[in-house]
Amino acid sequence: MYEKRFDGRAFDELRPMKAKVGIVKNAVGSAMFQIGKTIALAAVYGPRELHPRHLQDISSGTLRCFYNMMAFSGSGERVKPGPSRRSREIGLVTEKAILPVLDLTEFPRTTVDVFIELLQTDAGTRCAGICAASMALADAGFKMKDLVAAVSCGLVGGKIVVDLNYEEEAQEDAVDIPIAIIPRTGEITLLQADGIVTREQLKEAISLAKRKCLEIYEIQKRALKERYEKEVK
Amino acid sequence: MGKLFVKNKQIVVPGELIAKGMDYIPVGDAYRDGEDLIASRVSLIDINGRVIKLIPLRGTYIPKKGDIVIGRINEVGYYNWLVDIGYAYDANLSVRDATSDFIERGTELSRYYDLDEYIVTRIISVTKFKAIDLTMKGPGLKKLVGGIIINVIPQRIPRIVGKKGSMINLIKELTNCQIIVGQNGRIWIRGKNAEDEMLAIKAIRLVEEKAHTSGLTDEIKNFLMEAKKGKNV
Numbered sequence: 001m002y003e004k005r006f007d008g009r010a011f012d013e014l015r016p017m018k019a020k021v022g023i024v025k026n027a028v029g030s031a032m033f034q035i036g037k038t039i040a041l042a043a044v045y046g047p048r049e050l051h052p053r054h055l056q057d058i059s060s061g062t063l064r065c066f067y068n069m070m071a072f073s074g075s076g077e078r079v080k081p082g083p084s085r086r087s088r089e090i091g092l093v094t095e096k097a098i099l100p101v102l103d104l105t106e107f108p109r110t111t112v113d114v115f116i117e118l119l120q121t122d123a124g125t126r127c128a129g130i131c132a133a134s135m136a137l138a139d140a141g142f143k144m145k146d147l148v149a150a151v152s153c154g155l156v157g158g159k160i161v162v163d164l165n166y167e168e169e170a171q172e173d174a175v176d177i178p179i180a181i182i183p184r185t186g187e188i189t190l191l192q193a194d195g196i197v198t199r200e201q202l203k204e205a206i207s208l209a210k211r212k213c214l215e216i217y218e219i220q221k222r223a224l225k226e227r228y229e230k231e232v233k
Numbered sequence: 234m235g236k237l238f239v240k241n242k243q244i245v246v247p248g249e250l251i252a253k254g255m256d257y258i259p260v261g262d263a264y265r266d267g268e269d270l271i272a273s274r275v276s277l278i279d280i281n282g283r284v285i286k287l288i289p290l291r292g293t294y295i296p297k298k299g300d301i302v303i304g305r306i307n308e309v310g311y312y313n314w315l316v317d318i319g320y321a322y323d324a325n326l327s328v329r330d331a332t333s334d335f336i337e338r339g340t341e342l343s344r345y346y347d348l349d350e351y352i353v354t355r356i357i358s359v360t361k362f363k364a365i366d367l368t369m370k371g372p373g374l375k376k377l378v379g380g381i382i383i384n385v386i387p388q389r390i391p392r393i394v395g396k397k398g399s400m401i402n403l404i405k406e407l408t409n410c411q412i413i414v415g416q417n418g419r420i421w422i423r424g425k426n427a428e429d430e431m432l433a434i435k436a437i438r439l440v441e442e443k444a445h446t447s448g449l450t451d452e453i454k455n456f457l458m459e460a461k462k463g464k465n466v
Binding site: 028029046047048049058101103106107108109110111138139140141142143144145146147182183184221224225228229231232233 | 242244246247248249262264271273274275277289290291292293295320321322361362363388442443444445446
């Protein structure tokens, strides 16, 4: 049984977080989100022309997310950056996690591109990426119903824990469950799992994630406001 | 009476609760979820009795019918020009709307407007799917020769122009520059010398930066007076 977490946190405690908006000056919108040692950077470009043409949607704009881990971001060997099976998948789930809140009907046939770079990774990268991307899109001034907050929950040594770090995630029996929610309504926009959990455990993990996402949401909101309060004063 | 959750001149982010109850009327990007009134864009709140105005702080240019914009000729066709007006897709300027001259079949259209030339033009129609038509018929619509073009955030244009053009006229007067402001965030400046142009750009940048502060006209006036005094010494 997992009695005490490797880094001494409580089972329902997040790692320290930091968020900043508007850090890439040449992008339309940008944001940084850090949770523990994981740092994600998101930059938004567009709306712009979408090619090839068959991808264009006449009724609404298209959202494209590109996830990329930088070469020396991990703690182990060098990661090969650039498109891969894994980065395409994560880009896709990021799109699906954000699309329910994003309204691009003002920009038919166009694309909005979000580039997510992971400068440093210590598990929970797709969640950090989603948090950063939703802040960057809000910063770019797109119409959104809400922000999206995401956190990974999981099962380590039979215990439900929140925000796994790499050490925990690499355990033999660990299950990683990344969850993204729309904080205002509590709707789930991302739910993945890579191991075996019981129905009760999954329910517990989801309710824990929902609670913890509200903490992340507060940090996202504060970061966005800080950026603009400077301008208004 | 409904309950208000925001203060005047406060910044709201997507998903933030503005008010409860149906007593308050939003102007701008907000939506209702049952009784709740929720912001859907990063904006500044301006409360006026029961009317809550949401002033957007960022965003891309959305073409509207009647807008005077500055465009760049991107392509010269047989019967039309394609013009980049700062939207994802080019706008169409047809021969019929470009000139009242009689144009014979097969005339070289680049004689009128050549590639990469800038024009001041008006949007005559925008369809639902953002097909944009332009015209050159109207007062002040012309080809731009010389000068500098700068880009500003399109949402700040009303402030740069000022009430009945007060701000832009002040800058024109004190810098001796010709200035044309396009609704798409492009501003054309031509002065007698580079110093005047630079001063005008500095003043416009200052307005853009401080767009949401009060007493800005006086501040700009002082700034330009000081700058001129410095030059004369």
